[in-house]
Amino acid sequence: MTHVFFTLTLLCYGCATAAYLACLVRTSAVLNLWASRLLAGGCAAHLLSTIHLAVREKHLPLTNMQESLSFFSLAIVAGFIFFERRYKVTTLGSFVTPMALLMFIVSAVLHGEVRPLPPVLQSNWFWIHALLAFFSYAAFTIAAGVAIMYLLQRYFLKTRQFGGLFQKLPPLDTMDEISYRCLTIGFPLLTVAIITGSIWSEQAMGSYWVWDPKQTWSLITWLIYAALLHGRLVIGWRGKRAAVLSILGFVVLLVTFIGMKHSISW
Amino acid sequence: MNIIVVGLSHKTASVEIRERVAFSPNQIEKPLRELVALDGIIEGVIVSTCNRVEIYATTRDIAGGIARIKRFMADYHRIAYEVLEGHLYSHHSEAAIRHVFRVASSLDSMVVGEPQILGQIKTSYGYAAEFKTSGIILNRFLHKAFSVAKRVRTETKIASSAVSVAFAAVELAKKILGDLSDKTVMLVGAGEMCELAAKHFMNCGAKGVMVTNRTFERAERLAEEFAGEAVRFDELFQHLHRADIVLSSTGAPHIIIGPKDAAEVVKRRKFRPMFFIDIAVPRDIDPKVDDVDGAFLFTVDDLQEIVQANLAQRGLEAEKAEEIISQEIGQFHKWLSQLEVTPTIVAMRTRFDEIRRAEIERTLANWKDLPPDVEKRLEALTMGVINKLLHTPTTVLKKAGQGGRVDLYVDALRQLFELEAATEENEELELVE
Missing domain, CATH: 1.20.1440 (de novo design (two linked rop proteins))
Structure with missing residues (x-):
């Protein structure tokens, strides 16, 4: 089936x-x-x-x-x-x-x-943690996709290349908005995912934060997106800077995701 | 039956001539009636727009028909025939069909791909249909032209790009700012081009206009025109951050907006993107403004390039359109030539004869030991019946061959007896109608 x-x-x-x-x-x-x-x-x-x-x-x-x-x-x-x-x-x-x-x-x-x-995974906190984490990852993946499109379109505009792909891509402002929306959805999810993850860690390993590579990378990912959201809300980072940061965040996120396999908790 | 086209357009006549031969839509009945009353002209449609005046007609006498329509145009508008004749073009048969298909598809327009012409022809045809000066041929012909134009529109990208600088500016702004309905336009200086561009932006839904000019009165006057807001020139930078679109065209000999100004303004806007267009020569806006994050600067040359590219694109698309038209001409021409009397009579006889033969064969096949001359007698009998039956329609058709109703008869016959290929065309006609 x-x-x-x-x-x-x-x-x-x-x-x-x-x-x-x-x-x-x-x-x-x-x-x-x-x-x-x-x-x-x-x-x-x-x-x-x-x-x-x-x-x-x-x-x-x-x-x-x-x-x-x-x-x-x-x-x-x-x-x-x-x-x-x-x-x-x-x-x-x-x-x-x-x-x-x-x-x-x-x-x-x-x-x-x-x-x-495995017994370490037999915790309700783990399931909540994992579900939320994946939904936040999805939001950030889409943000990265939009960021790539944004940079492409910006490049076309700055170099005056008004070809077929330029015509196809949505307006810069729309892409900026989608990226922001992804961020406002993804960031709270990631935050709660990290909190629930550390509660699970406490249950499974007796400590909220053990500084294993997985947790460290998660923290780095969180910091990057936190910086991006902060810059956006307070200073008004948008456009190119936001797009580059969003792609950077996604790369770190991938490292976190792939790295989790080698994490001691697995 | 032949289709003929006589007319003039922006390609052959200046606006002075065109406005003299234009037919006013309010008084279109009179010329339409006079047109079909002309010797040898059977059906007629008059298309009159600011860029072209054309008459579509059907006739059996191509040369005579064209000459009489030319004369009619000169006489009706009281223009010396010699003056008008040099501007008129005429087409007949296949060339006429191609011409009208091209016109309807906007391939012959001043701005290729502009959408108005199709509507104008539809209106013109509407008058002819109302006053019954168009008949079976022109009805089908123009419906065909409309469907060809529609095909060209959907299958090619001929009408999908901006071909004026002002319009290109709007398109570009949409690509950066998205929805324009909450965006404000700022005019720096009051040049004609800026004004035009601002009008386009307003038509496309921009929220409001600010105007600044060295002489404040001019700014006020222009602002009034757009129901906008006048800004004193020395206060430009106190207001610039409110503008999403900046159109600059002052006569100033020096730079008015430099990269530092732009950076400050963009920062004040929390990096919401800003779209600058510099129309002035020498430039008003430093080219380095384009390097400022969040600022997008374009000059008239950039816009011109877009327009040129779009025009070239339209050229390519026009080739595709010509191909479509060539295909459609073949189909229509076939239908038209079938409307001739003689081939129809032949086709009808063939059809009847086929039925007769089939029936005889069927009868003889089941008839054993038949007397020697029965077969001959059957032949003679059935031939006689068919000849008698077909005699009246044939003479009526031949007699009608001189008048306009013959096409109606021929078409009806072709449909009633399903004489070749007529059915396929019918379905199409139903679709367009």
Whole structure:
């Protein structure tokens, strides 16, 4: 059953990504429509497959790299669908869906050995921590996608290259707003995720903060986004500076995410 | 039956000539009626816009028809024929079809791709339809032209880009600032170009206008025109941060806004982006302003480049459009040539004969031991019936061949008996209607 959902998800994501990439070179309302339909279909199949897995294993599928990556990509797709409906930015899909597809494929390639749930993970705090963390990651991933688009568009404007891609990309201000919105969603989630994570750490290892690489990197990620949000609210950082910081934050976030596998708590 | 086009446009006649031969839409009935009363002219449509005056008609006598319409245009507007004749062009048959398809698709317009012309032709056709001066051929012809124009519009990008400097400025501003409805425009100096650009911005929904000028009275006057706000020139930097779009065109010999000013203003705006357009020569705004984070500076040359690129793009798209038109001409021409009497009679006879033969064969196949001359007699009998049946319609058709109703008959016959290819065209006609 999981296998059926998996194949369906892969198929939908693959076609949706192809369609979104095609949207960059072709202007067609039909193409846009089908790209978002396919993605929505993929998202539904992905959700069903995740639920199915959760029911079978009797816990949320967030316990190893394979499951986490899959959930990460699900969160990205869901987040993107929200922003696409809200801001009518098809082009964002061309930048975000390939990332989600890549994560999904990598997750599929990693062989997930079925193992009993380690005792350290048997804590409600862990599940809350992990769920919130992934939703914040998804928000930051979308922010990074928008940031890349922003810098590209800015580059086109400054160098007077008004080609096809320039025409396709949304207005700078819209991208700035999406990026800000992602930040205001992602940052509180990340904050709560770190707090719940440290409570879990206390339960599992007896200390709220152990300065393991995972926690250290999480803190760095949090500080970068905190700085970005602060700069934005107080000084009015936007545009290029915000975009560069947002991409930097995403890179650090990836390090945090990949690094967690080697974290002592796993 | 032939379609002919006689007319003049911005390409062949100056505005002085064009306005003299223009037909006023309020009094279009009279010329339309006179047009179809001309010897040999069967149907007629008059298209009259500020850039072109054209008459579409059907006739059996191409040369005579064209000559009479030319004469009619001169006489109707009381212009010496010799003067007018040099500006008139005429097309017939396939070239006429191509011409009208191109005009409707805005390929022949002064600004290629401009959208008004299609609506103007539709209105003109509406008059002709109202006064019944257009008939079966022009009806179908113009509906076809509308559907071709629609196809060109949806399948090519011919009308999708800005081709004037002022419009290019608005498009560019939208690419930076997004929605313009909460954005304010500041005019520095009161040049004509700035004024035009400001008008475009207001039409596209900008929130308000501020105007500054060395002579405050002029600023006030212009501000009034836009229901905006006049700002004293020496107070420019106290107000500049409120503007999202700055259009500058003073006659000043030196720089008015430098990078430091811009940086300060942008900072005061909490880095909300600002869009500067410098129209002045020599420049009003230091080119280094473009390096300020949050400031985007464009000069007239930049805008001009966009316009040129868009025009070139339109050129490419126009080629695609010509291809579409060529395809459609073939189809329409086929239908038109089928409206001829003789081929229709032949087609009708063939159809009847086919049925007759089939029936005879069927009868003989089941008839054993038949007497020797039955087959011959059957042949003669059925031939006789068909000849009698077809005699009246054939003579009526041939007789009608001189008048205008023949096309109606031919078309009806083709549809009633499903004589080749007519059905496919019908579906299309229903669609456009």
